[in-house]
Amino acid sequence: MQKKAAIIENPALLKLELLSKGVRLDKSALKSEEIAQALEIGNRVSVPLELDMILPGNVLVNIAVQECLDKDSCYVLKNDNGEFYITNGVAKTRVWIVPPPKFYNQTTSSGALLAKIGRTYGNYLLITPSGACEFLSRDMACKYCDVEAKQTPDKSIDDVLETVEAALKEGAAEYICFNIGYADSEDGGIKQLLPYIKAVKDSFNALICIQAQPPASDEWVDMTYAAGVDSLAYNLEVFDPEIFGLIAPGKKRLVGRDRYFKALARAAKVFPSGAVVSNLIIGLEPVESTLKGIDALAAFGVVPTLPLFRPLPNGELTSYVKLSPEAIAPIFIHLEAALNKNKLSSSWINHFNIVVNAIDAHLFGGQTPVKKNWPSIFSAKKHNKLALNLRRRLRVRATDNNEPTGL
Amino acid sequence: MSQQDYKEDRRVVVDTRPIPLVILAKSYRFIIFLVAAVLFVVIIALPTPAGLGVAGQRALAAFVVCLILWVTRVIPLAVTSLLAIVLIPLLGILDSSEAFSLFGNQAVFFILGAFILAAALMKSGLSSRMALLFLRRFGSTPRSLLIGAMLVPALLSFLMPEHAVAAMMFPIILEVVHSLKLKPLKDNYGQALFLSMAWGAAIGGVATFLGGARNALAVGILKQSTGQFIGFFEWTIAVLPLVIVMLVIAHLIIGRFFPSQITDVKDAVVALENKNKKLGKMSLEERLIGLVMILTILAWVFLGGRYELATIAILAVVALFALQLVEWKDLEEYVNWGIILMYGGAITLGFALEKSGAASWLAKVTITSWAKSPFLVVALLALVSLLFTEGMSNAAVVAMLLPVGLGIGKQYGIDLRIMVFAIAVPAGLGFGLPMGNPPNAIAYSSGYINPRKMLTIGLILDLVAWSVFLIMIKIYWPLINIKF
Numbered sequence: 076m077q078k079k080a081a082i083i084e085n086p087a088l089l090k091l092e093l094l095s096k097g098v099r100l101d102k103s104a105l106k107s108e109e110i111a112q113a114l115e116i117g118n119r120v121s122v123p124l125e126l127d128m129i130l131p132g133n134v135l136v137n138i139a140v141q142e143c144l145d146k147d148s149c150y151v152l153k154n155d156n157g158e159f160y161i162t163n164g165v166a167k168t169r170v171w172i173v174p175p176p177k178f179y180n181q182t183t184s185s186g187a188l189l190a191k192i193g194r195t196y197g198n199y200l201l202i203t204p205s206g207a208c209e210f211l212s213r214d215m216a217c218k219y220c221d222v223e224a225k226q227t228p229d230k231s232i233d234d235v236l237e238t239v240e241a242a243l244k245e246g247a248a249e250y251i252c253f254n255i256g257y258a259d260s261e262d263g264g265i266k267q268l269l270p271y272i273k274a275v276k277d278s279f280n281a282l283i284c285i286q287a288q289p290p291a292s293d294e295w296v297d298m299t300y301a302a303g304v305d306s307l308a309y310n311l312e313v314f315d316p317e318i319f320g321l322i323a324p325g326k327k328r329l330v331g332r333d334r335y336f337k338a339l340a341r342a343a344k345v346f347p348s349g350a351v352v353s354n355l356i357i358g359l360e361p362v363e364s365t366l367k368g369i370d371a372l373a374a375f376g377v378v379p380t381l382p383l384f385r386p387l388p389n390g391e392l393t394s395y396v397k398l399s400p401e402a403i404a405p406i407f408i409h410l411e412a413a414l415n416k417n418k419l420s421s422s423w424i425n426h427f428n429i430v431v432n433a434i435d436a437h438l439f440g441g442q443t444p445v446k447k448n449w450p451s452i453f454s455a456k457k458h459n460k461l462a463l464n465l466r467r468r469l470r471v472r473a474t475d476n477n478e479p480t481g482l
Numbered sequence: 483m484s485q486q487d488y489k490e491d492r493r494v495v496v497d498t499r500p501i502p503l504v505i506l507a508k509s510y511r512f513i514i515f516l517v518a519a520v521l522f523v524v525i526i527a528l529p530t531p532a533g534l535g536v537a538g539q540r541a542l543a544a545f546v547v548c549l550i551l552w553v554t555r556v557i558p559l560a561v562t563s564l565l566a567i568v569l570i571p572l573l574g575i576l577d578s579s580e581a582f583s584l585f586g587n588q589a590v591f592f593i594l595g596a597f598i599l600a601a602a603l604m605k606s607g608l609s610s611r612m613a614l615l616f617l618r619r620f621g622s623t624p625r626s627l628l629i630g631a632m633l634v635p636a637l638l639s640f641l642m643p644e645h646a647v648a649a650m651m652f653p654i655i656l657e658v659v660h661s662l663k664l665k666p667l668k669d670n671y672g673q674a675l676f677l678s679m680a681w682g683a684a685i686g687g688v689a690t691f692l693g694g695a696r697n698a699l700a701v702g703i704l705k706q707s708t709g710q711f712i713g714f715f716e717w718t719i720a721v722l723p724l725v726i727v728m729l730v731i732a733h734l735i736i737g738r739f740f741p742s743q744i745t746d747v748k749d750a751v752v753a754l755e756n757k758n759k760k761l762g763k764m765s766l767e768e769r770l771i772g773l774v775m776i777l778t779i780l781a782w783v784f785l786g787g788r789y790e791l792a793t794i795a796i797l798a799v800v801a802l803f804a805l806q807l808v809e810w811k812d813l814e815e816y817v818n819w820g821i822i823l824m825y826g827g828a829i830t831l832g833f834a835l836e837k838s839g840a841a842s843w844l845a846k847v848t849i850t851s852w853a854k855s856p857f858l859v860v861a862l863l864a865l866v867s868l869l870f871t872e873g874m875s876n877a878a879v880v881a882m883l884l885p886v887g888l889g890i891g892k893q894y895g896i897d898l899r900i901m902v903f904a905i906a907v908p909a910g911l912g913f914g915l916p917m918g919n920p921p922n923a924i925a926y927s928s929g930y931i932n933p934r935k936m937l938t939i940g941l942i943l944d945l946v947a948w949s950v951f952l953i954m955i956k957i958y959w960p961l962i963n964i965k966f
């Protein structure tokens with residue numbers, strides 16, 4: 076009982092719980108406008124319903140709405156006269172529902188629903204321009220891969236630009252994040268993103284992040300930065316070499332674990348401090364291994380992002396043991412210490428709501444959460460675009476290859 | 483460069499050094515222009531020193547600016563040369579018609595002819611047959627190939643002008659480098675081969691009167707002004723040890739600074755064999771090009787005294803066109819106009835320095851204020867000649883410095899033959915800059931040589947050459963009866 080109450084009272088622990096277990100909607104919640112809007116969007120886009128929510132202390136979380144798998148620890152969202160609460164039957168806490176962005180309901184000039192082109196997560200607009208991934212086509216898909224979601228049709232540059240414009244206009248996103256699968260070429264797949272990056276950079280003064288697989292040569296890491304990317308993720312997912320091969324066979328066989336480290340190390344030198352991140356999924360490997368991974372990545376200058384493993388409904392990894400929030404919390408405390416030790420800022424991921432970050436993590440220590448209103452949270456720390464662009468202008472230069480011999 | 487300038491086909495690198503260093507590096511061009519401009523203004527504004535006219539002072543200012551721009555390459559070498567051509571009339575050093583006409587120097591046309599002859603050899607495939615012969619003879623290992631690339635031009639330069647040797651060897655080395663699939667600027671071995679060729683030809687060129695016009699010119703000036711003479715063999719006996727030592731040292735230095743990244747050259751032999759197989763039997767066109775080439779080389783060797791080398795080269799080019807062996811569009815990709823502009827401008831500037839009296843004033847001032855003994859006079863004169871030759875034509879250095887040197891030599895009671903060697907020999911040994919001599923320019927036109935490395939290693943070799951020359955004066959020459 077006490078333990079359940081303690082979890083509800085600590086927003087960081089609650090975020091962990093909600094991330095891994097999701098939330099069930101009470102009838103009262105279904106009556107609210109915000110939920111109705113979210114449901115409608117979910118139906119139109121045909122993806123499972125997810126809710127963006129602010130927990131006390133400005134802790135931002137993206138929660139899957141699903142039926143309770145574990146009857147003993149269910150979280151239910153209730154609406155009491157327009158105020159939302161989350162309860163686990165023992166205690167309850169006030170939460171704020173972030174209404175889905177309005178642009179979701181708009182359509183592009185070609186008739187595509189904007190919500191199908193890009194989705195916001197915190198202040199990130201995530202766009203997957205193409206579902207192509209050679210791990211999938213070669214039967215080496217990552218075990219956690221949401222294959223169905225990946226089978227999306229390619230998105231045109233015009234549709235992407237209209238979506239970005241709408242999201243920026245509404246203030247629903249600050250970062251435009253592109254996601255791309257693996258291509259068995261020197262660039263590792265990044266080349267496919269370049270026209271989109273260029274189009275967005277040419278049209279908007281937006282910050283761009285990408286999630287991709289490491290290219291075969293460091294030259295492409297440099298080219299990625301030169302192309303206008305501000306933050307980059309090469310996701311390792313697990314640190315343990317053996318489990319890495321089991322969980323991500325394509326990554327192991329076609330890219331190689333070493334290449335992840337080398338490319339991340341180069342990227343950490345090339346990109347601004349804290350702008351290079353890599354996922355280590357909590358729950359897919361022993362905690363000690365995750366801790367070692369955090370130390371190794373942070374030592375390279377890479378910010379580890381620690382999503383919790385959420386088994387896919389019919390996925391291969393449903394049998395994985397879920398860790399309790401008390402077991403997970405020390406990992407985040409370790410993360411915060413590792414970031415401090417290596418003087419790394421987590422500002423690039425602070426508002427990425429599907430991971431727990433250092434800002435959340437300090438709440439594990441029991442600090443009093445400060446309440447702030449949506450969307451003032453996002454303006455807490457903005458990256459200076461002018462400074463970032465100036466940095467790029469200074470640092471990027473043509474290679475000796477192209478340097479004329481002086482004739 | 484910003485992302486807006488980013489192009490997929492453009493390779494980029496991100497400078498990861500601390501930002502202050504990056505900013506300093508980015509301001510490099512601006513700083514260089516500023517330094518050049520300040521020095522220019524200061525030299526012009528200073529009171530004109532005794533013994534130097536206003537034109538000479540201005541020529542020195544133009545020279546300093548061009549030297550800074552050539553060495554730092556903040557603008558293309560060829561563009562700096564164009565600047566030199568316009569600065570000279572602008573500053574009133576020479577009138578504009580004279581300044582522009584100097585561009586039509588025979589060395590410039592010799593290089594143009596050499597490029598066209600090389601283009602014909604390469605286009606016909608004859609160069610790949612020659613390269614295969616060369617590789618079979620010398621290419622048992624990368625090292626032996628490097629030795630061959632230096633020794634063959636060096637020995638040929640004993641018999642014919644070094645320009646001609648470089649022109650002849652250039653297509654062969656280029657073919658070898660292509661067959662080894664070496665990347666321009668990146669691969670050490672490609673740079674090593676071209677520098678071996680250029681430096682081998684230059685070093686060999688000082689051994690006899692046939693290697694370069696400057697040697698004969700120097701002896702001619704000596705005879706005219708003093709009646710003394712240096713015979714063909716006397717010259718060679720005096721200089722040969724230096725040539726041998728310098729060839730060995732140059733080879734070692736190239737090996738040290740350009741460690742080979744390839745372990746054997748068999749692939750190149752196979753590639754050339756395949757290419758030659760595809761070419762089939764030697765065509766009539768190839769035979770005719772070969773004949774024109776042989777006749778040209780013979781003319782360079784036997785008629786070089788009577789006619790300019792450039793005249794022979796251009797006549798050979800005309801013969802190629804008359805026999806319809808090449809077409810103009812075939813040549814366009816081979817003729818490196820940048821090198822031609824660069825060389826023309828450098829020659830014009832060298833002439834302006836000479837004609838305005840700036841060069842001889844500089845030499846006199848340096849030597850009379852520093853030289854305290856006959857040996858120091860010779861040492862300084864050799865150094866001045868070596869440094870001047872990096873930016874001026876070899877023959878111009880001799881024509882300009884030798885009268886000064888002979889005057890100083892008489893004053894100090896030095897054997898005047900020593901003064902001739904001290905000026906003419908170093909004048910052939912400029913290794914650092916493409917405009918140092920035609921072999922350097924021809925090798926540089928390949929696009930394989932990193933100019934910064936060429937300058938650094940070339941200057942080291944310049945100093946080594948100077949030291950070896952001085953040791954030779956002290957130890958060897960007394961043995962053959964050349965004494966102070």
Ligand code: SF4
Pocket residue numbers: 208209210211215216217219220221225256257325
């Ligand atoms: S990289 Fe892995 S997770 Fe991403 S699309 Fe390919 S298989 Fe799926």
